[in-house]
Amino acid sequence: MAGKADQFKMAFREEGREVLVDLESALLELNENRGDAELVGRVFRALHTIKGSGAMFGFEDLATFTHNLENAFDEVRNGRLEIGSELIDLTLSALDQIHAMLEEGIAGAPEADPMACVEILTRVRHLTGRPENKPVDAVPAAPAKSSEASSEAGAEAKAGPMREWAIHFAPGAEFMLNGANPLLLLRELGQLGTLSVTASMAAVPPLSEMDPERCYVSWEMVLATAAERDAIRDVFIFVEDCCELTIEAGDPASSADSVPRGDQPAQSASTVPSVADLTARALEDKRATSGGRRTYDAPDHATSLRVPAAKLDQFVNLVGELVTVQARLSEIAAQRDDVEVTAVSEEIERLTSSLRENSMNIRMTPIRATFEKFRRLVHDLARDLGKNVELTIEGAETELDKTVIDELGDPLMHLIRNSMDHGIEPSDVRVARGKRPTATIHLSARHSGASVLIGVSDDGSGIDAEAVQKRAVERGLVAAGVQLTESEIFALLFQPGFSTAKQVTDVSGRGVGMDVVRQRVDRLRGSIDVSSEPGAGTQVTLRLPLTLAIIDGLLVNIGEACFVLPLANILECIELTQADISQANGKPMANVRGEIVPYIRLRERFNMRMPRPEIEQIMVVQTEQGRYGFVVDKVLGNCQTVIKNLGRFYRHVQVVSGATILGNGTVALILDPERLAQDAVRETLDRSRGRPAEGIRRQGSGQHLLAG
Numbered sequence: 001m002a003g004k005a006d007q008f009k010m011a012f013r014e015e016g017r018e019v020l021v022d023l024e025s026a027l028l029e030l031n032e033n034r035g036d037a038e039l040v041g042r043v044f045r046a047l048h049t050i051k052g053s054g055a056m057f058g059f060e061d062l063a064t065f066t067h068n069l070e071n072a073f074d075e076v077r078n079g080r081l082e083i084g085s086e087l088i089d090l091t092l093s094a095l096d097q098i099h100a101m102l103e104e105g106i107a108g109a110p111e112a113d114p115m116a117c118v119e120i121l122t123r124v125r126h127l128t129g130r131p132e133n134k135p136v137d138a139v140p141a142a143p144a145k146s147s148e149a150s151s152e153a154g155a156e157a158k159a160g161p162m163r164e165w166a167i168h169f170a171p172g173a174e175f176m177l178n179g180a181n182p183l184l185l186l187r188e189l190g191q192l193g194t195l196s197v198t199a200s201m202a203a204v205p206p207l208s209e210m211d212p213e214r215c216y217v218s219w220e221m222v223l224a225t226a227a228e229r230d231a232i233r234d235v236f237i238f239v240e241d242c243c244e245l246t247i248e249a250g251d252p253a254s255s256a257d258s259v260p261r262g263d264q265p266a267q268s269a270s271t272v273p274s275v276a277d278l279t280a281r282a283l284e285d286k287r288a289t290s291g292g293r294r295t296y297d298a299p300d301h302a303t304s305l306r307v308p309a310a311k312l313d314q315f316v317n318l319v320g321e322l323v324t325v326q327a328r329l330s331e332i333a334a335q336r337d338d339v340e341v342t343a344v345s346e347e348i349e350r351l352t353s354s355l356r357e358n359s360m361n362i363r364m365t366p367i368r369a370t371f372e373k374f375r376r377l378v379h380d381l382a383r384d385l386g387k388n389v390e391l392t393i394e395g396a397e398t399e400l401d402k403t404v405i406d407e408l409g410d411p412l413m414h415l416i417r418n419s420m421d422h423g424i425e426p427s428d429v430r431v432a433r434g435k436r437p438t439a440t441i442h443l444s445a446r447h448s449g450a451s452v453l454i455g456v457s458d459d460g461s462g463i464d465a466e467a468v469q470k471r472a473v474e475r476g477l478v479a480a481g482v483q484l485t486e487s488e489i490f491a492l493l494f495q496p497g498f499s500t501a502k503q504v505t506d507v508s509g510r511g512v513g514m515d516v517v518r519q520r521v522d523r524l525r526g527s528i529d530v531s532s533e534p535g536a537g538t539q540v541t542l543r544l545p546l547t548l549a550i551i552d553g554l555l556v557n558i559g560e561a562c563f564v565l566p567l568a569n570i571l572e573c574i575e576l577t578q579a580d581i582s583q584a585n586g587k588p589m590a591n592v593r594g595e596i597v598p599y600i601r602l603r604e605r606f607n608m609r610m611p612r613p614e615i616e617q618i619m620v621v622q623t624e625q626g627r628y629g630f631v632v633d634k635v636l637g638n639c640q641t642v643i644k645n646l647g648r649f650y651r652h653v654q655v656v657s658g659a660t661i662l663g664n665g666t667v668a669l670i671l672d673p674e675r676l677a678q679d680a681v682r683e684t685l686d687r688s689r690g691r692p693a694e695g696i697r698r699q700g701s702g703q704h705l706l707a708g
Contacts, residue, residue, distance in 0.1 A: 012057045016102045019046050020095055021369050027091055028375040032390070034083040043091075044073040050098065052188070052238055062101040068121050069094055072128050087127055092376065094120050162193075162226055163249060169236070170218035170244035180239050182215055189235050193225025218244070309402060312363050319359040320642040326352040327639065327663035356640060364399035370408055371396050371443050374416055378441060381420045388427050388438040389420060398445035400452050404544055407524055408454065411517040415456040415540055416441060418514065423460030423538055433535065435459070447568070448543075448674055451657065457539035463532040465489045471498070487682070490530035494518035527654055527675070543674070553641040555668065556619065556632040558603050559610045562668040564641050564660060565630065569621045569673045573635055576616040590618055590629055599629030600680050623677040630673065643670060655679065
């Protein structure tokens with residue numbers, strides 16, 4: 001059973017991390033909207049989830065520590081305590097300790113600080129008006145939890161009307177297989193008031209038929225408490241779907257006979273149903289629906305399943321190989337005049353397509369959790385720097401491959417820290433410049449064909465291009481007097497050790513952060529685009545290719561070479577004839593139903609010297625630069641494309657996002673329409689300034705790639 005216990009603890013840790021992310025997000029939202037009762041409830045439920053699950057899986061110190069925070073937000077929920085900055089900051093500090101307790105026992109994980117825990121609990125109790133009778137010198141241990149919580153529950157009970165509740169609790173067949181412990185639930189239930197328990201052994205089978213991993217005992221209980229039904233049901237919140245549970249209430253007066261309080265007059269027991277009657281009635285109603293036999297509610301099947309990432313990687317790789325083999329089968333079927341082979345090929349193609357979509361959906365994860373965790377970073381940095389900053393999020397539901405998301409944390413953190421320290425001005429400076437006193441950092445995500453665009457923008461002072469170039473000259477990175485484009489100047493920011501800060505702070509100034517961003521994005525074979533307007537702010541866009549994805553593409557050819565354009569980008573396909581070229585006076589422009597669309601000849605772009613066909617095809621694609629056309633010789637049709645990395649040797653060839661293997665065994669390059677359009681615009685601007693086109697200077701690497 002030790003192995004199962006470790007498995008349950010691991011599952012709790014994974015779920016606990018997710019709950020902590022949601023809890024941190026709710027706290028920071030609550031800091032901005034302190035009267036939002038829904039957010040208070042969200043915080044309370046998250047704390048209750050951590051406490052209940054922690055106690056169930058043996059994290060006693062964590063459960064005890066969280067219990068005190070839960071009490072504080074219960075006071076807020078009941079209107080006896082107001083939300084303030086101190087409570088928010090205390091709870092955020094407590095989350096750091098809870099996270100350390102959650103990771104306890106994992107190599108390299110930070111350990112909880114007992115003195116910090118003591119200080120947090122002392123201040124929380126001071127806020128709630130529940131100081132301890134004796135000094136606290138350590139985090140409460142598990143045995144202390146019951147007595148402390150019981151005394152607090154007793155204090156709450158005296159503060160409100162008492163009522164007796166008849167509770168029937170019978171664990172189901174799957175109850176203990178999920179790692180639940182019924183005795184821990186009974187102990188937590190006893191913390192709500194005065195509890196009397198009767199165990200029923202009627203369902204215990206003969207020893208030869210007994211399953212050692214199943215609980216056959218049920219309990220009939222009477223609880224005298226001031227708590228409401230929902231508070232009692234919350235005790236069973238994690239196991240309610242795999243147990244039989246009824247909670248019946250008696251009249252508040254009935255508890256006066258069994259639990260007298262002060263000089264309250266005694267009530268006649270005959271005026272209300274007795275607890276025994278309530279219990280009997282609950283059992284009778286429960287058994288009436290099952291023909292007199294005790295039955296258990298059938299638990300719902302698990303709605304989610306946790307699978308190691310390595311297994312998913314292997315699964316996606318196998319699906320990718322299957323897609324390649326299926327493409328080969330389709331080509332063989334097309335070459336043979338065999339109806340049966342064609343039918344089988346079409347059926348396998350349909351099944352492979354469905355399997356491909358499902359496998360990729362399994363691997364993809366919304367970026368919301370990654371974005372939300374930066375709310376805490378912005379909150380803490382704003383406090384430390386004395387600035388007013390809010391974080392806004394767009395496109396949180398955008399899905400990325402999990403391996404890409406895992407690599408995004410550090411780059412985004414450094415970009416945000418850089419914006420907070422260098423870009424955003426203090427409130428008084430912003431007001432003097434006619435801006436809102438509260439600055440904004442905006443995180444965004446969206447798909448763009450075979451890429452994902454992650455944006456980090458601010459409305460601060462922007463980047464001083466002259467100061468950047470001057471600093472680069474001082475450091476010998478650029479020769480004095482050399483004219484650089486804006487994009488070339490901004491690229492200097494990502495050089496190792498480069499910084500324009502006049503002094504080093506705890507936040508930035510050592511020139512390390514932006515270098516980390518560049519290295520991490522290079523490792524993902526992505527690119528970085530920086531745009532800035534003095535006085536208006538800066539935007540950094542990370543373009544990350546879906547290197548592990550399987551996408552729908554359109555297969556085209558130029559001469560003997562084949563290329564793939566992501567189908568998601570393509571709007572339409574039109575013909576380009578010699579007459580069309582003559583009407584445009586030889587300029588790369590096409591008239592598409594009255595709209596002038598510029599186009600790029602991929603043959604010329606890749607320096608492929610071969611005769612042109614009489615009629616070419618223009619693939620019209622939507623890009624950030626607007627509509628662009630890409631001229632090819634012929635469109636061969638749709639294809640399912642498994643994206644393969646080209647390797648680090650070709651990482652600078654940014655117009656190609658990967659390669660794929662076709663059914664005939666040849667390799668086709670997957671083009672990035674967005675990057676092709678950007679390069680075309682940049683070259684046009686360079687020519688207008690009389691400088692060599694940047695795209696032409698890099699053309700040699702592209703030529704070598706195509707030739708190989």
